[in-house]
Amino acid sequence: MLKIYFGDLDNVLHNVETYFNNQYQYAWLDDEFVKEVINDVDKSIVQSPECILSPVLRQIPPTKLSGGTKAVILMKYVPERIINASNCGNNCAKWILKLGEDKDITINLHHIMEFDADSFEIEVLNSNFIVHNMKELVNTAVDFL
Amino acid sequence: MVGSFDVVVENAYLKYTFRVQRNITVIRGDSATGKTTLVEMIRAYNEEEDTGISIQCEKPLVVVYGKDWENQIRRTTGSIVFIDEQSRFVKSIDFAETIRRTDNYYVIVTREKLSALPYSVTEIYGIRTSGRYAKLVREYTQNEFFRIYSSMSFDGFKPDVIITEDSNSGFSFWKNAANSCECISACGKANVLNTLKKIQVEDRKYLAIVDGAAFGSEIEEIIQYMKYYNPLFKVYAPESFEYLILSSEIFSSKEIDEKCKNTSDYADTLKYDSWEQFYTALLVETTDGIEMKYNKSKLNMYYLSKKNMNMILKQLPELLSF
Numbered sequence: 001m002l003k004i005y006f007g008d009l010d011n012v013l014h015n016v017e018t019y020f021n022n023q024y025q026y027a028w029l030d031d032e033f034v035k036e037v038i039n040d041v042d043k044s045i046v047q048s049p050e051c052i053l054s055p056v057l058r059q060i061p062p063t064k065l066s067g068g069t070k071a072v073i074l075m076k077y078v079p080e081r082i083i084n085a086s087n088c089g090n091n092c093a094k095w096i097l098k099l100g101e102d103k104d105i106t107i108n109l110h111h112i113m114e115f116d117a118d119s120f121e122i123e124v125l126n127s128n129f130i131v132h133n134m135k136e137l138v139n140t141a142v143d144f145l
Numbered sequence: 146m147v148g149s150f151d152v153v154v155e156n157a158y159l160k161y162t163f164r165v166q167r168n169i170t171v172i173r174g175d176s177a178t179g180k181t182t183l184v185e186m187i188r189a190y191n192e193e194e195d196t197g198i199s200i201q202c203e204k205p206l207v208v209v210y211g212k213d214w215e216n217q218i219r220r221t222t223g224s225i226v227f228i229d230e231q232s233r234f235v236k237s238i239d240f241a242e243t244i245r246r247t248d249n250y251y252v253i254v255t256r257e258k259l260s261a262l263p264y265s266v267t268e269i270y271g272i273r274t275s276g277r278y279a280k281l282v283r284e285y286t287q288n289e290f291f292r293i294y295s296s297m298s299f300d301g302f303k304p305d306v307i308i309t310e311d312s313n314s315g316f317s318f319w320k321n322a323a324n325s326c327e328c329i330s331a332c333g334k335a336n337v338l339n340t341l342k343k344i345q346v347e348d349r350k351y352l353a354i355v356d357g358a359a360f361g362s363e364i365e366e367i368i369q370y371m372k373y374y375n376p377l378f379k380v381y382a383p384e385s386f387e388y389l390i391l392s393s394e395i396f397s398s399k400e401i402d403e404k405c406k407n408t409s410d411y412a413d414t415l416k417y418d419s420w421e422q423f424y425t426a427l428l429v430e431t432t433d434g435i436e437m438k439y440n441k442s443k444l445n446m447y448y449l450s451k452k453n454m455n456m457i458l459k460q461l462p463e464l465l466s467f
Binding site for chain 2: 014015016017018041042043056057058065066067068069086087088089090091092110111112114134135137138139141142145
């Protein structure tokens, strides 16, 4: 399940860019989920684990992916860390939800992310409520931001 | 710093064009829209030789980052300062204090709420790319900022309850002007949404009146709340109550008109933290010693005469009525 803590929290991984740039593994870029995220968010194609084809930046290494994509990849491969998902735009939200369908992941948010789905299950750790849609999420989140 | 500055940052395949016109501009939005690339290009331009990047702007563009941010800002004057989203210090009170009354403008890339900073709802931008973004073609990609919170439509909205950010002159005015509505003060911008949550009942319509010039940190949650939770809640965010008075027909002064229309040329960041402060100071100074003397704490009855109230209310957006 996806779990969210809104607001300040200790031991959160905030510096997603630098952490990813220094810790990513080539095998991560060979994963189908990761390739889909890169294709959808960065509009780019993984040609090989070392080379990604971006329509704007041309051929780039994984270190040049967007901060949001890096954050999602870290959520998958470093689930023991709580990632600051305010590095992610709304276009990453569906991928974060998808990750939460397969396993427990906890993220930290300092803004209200729009999860564009009719229904979902997200646990808001500040209150231990489980919310099922954006209406419930917004009503809960505003108390903690 | 005063003024409004056009900025162009480009290389062989990317071109950013935008205007910076207030002390604080916030850039947010979807991932992979080029926010970090913009900041990296400016940083490379400043720190390296023969970068292949060109920048056009009347003022220098500077990137501040890392642990030494405070010294970097203190050493910087007359510049437009860019700060990327990895910089946690932008949320701190120390940062808010350090940038106060400096001779710089600040462009901050962040999705987080910056409660300590007085930024305008109209200076929150995303980056929109045009051109064939998805195609692997070597051509210019023109990036420009677009405003995230565009003007709200009121569609004949007639509120039952008004919630004001202000608890002083602004509150007094709206309480009198909208006497068919209940009027409640939230006593501060951070309390507007909580006030609504405490008092709201089904089927009643609520209007929050806030000072748009410094309400930027609160607007996202309010917009989300309106969208998903309570569509019978709307927000009217003029620059400030003082701005409404200054730009009404109460004053027929070309000088005041000019300062309201081209505020960026007058609201010096060395003197004012926001345009809200500028408008208050201008109104107080302009009315000092005369019948219409303005006091932010207690509203002069002059502004509550029917004639003057109507002149101020004439500026309400179309289709909003009390």
